[in-house]
Amino acid sequence: xxxxxxxxxxxxxxxxxxxxxxxxxxxxxxxxxxxxxxxxxxxxxxxxxxxxxxxxxxxxxxxxxxxxxxxxxxxxxxxxxxxxxxxxxxxxxxxxxx
Numbered sequence: 001x002x003x004x005x006x007x008x009x010x011x012x013x014x015x016x017x018x019x020x021x022x023x024x025x026x027x028x029x030x031x032x033x034x035x036x037x038x039x040x041x042x043x044x045x046x047x048x049x050x051x052x053x054x055x056x057x058x059x060x061x062x063x064x065x066x067x068x069x070x071x072x073x074x075x076x077x078x079x080x081x082x083x084x085x086x087x088x089x090x091x092x093x094x095x096x097x098x
């Protein structure tokens with residue numbers, strides 16, 4: 001009995017594997033849904049959808065406040081690009097954004 005994540009490669013959603021019912025908002029493929037579930041620190045199956053949506057917004061805003069471990073610059077959404085950044089994602093995006 002618990003929460004599972006189902007995905008089609010583009011979107012993800014939460015499913016209660018007891019009732020086999022999807023609930024909550026649809027997440028994008030790049031969202032770390034397991035991180036959200038851990039962050040929520042409650043059984044979100046018992047919450048109304050609007051409360052889960054509010055929590056997802058709060059979680060995403062906290063993620064936006066994080067900084068890169070390599071260069072200390074703020075993250076922008078799910079991706080990060082900086083001339084000083086040595087992470088593979090930062091270097092790849094730096095070249096794409098030129």
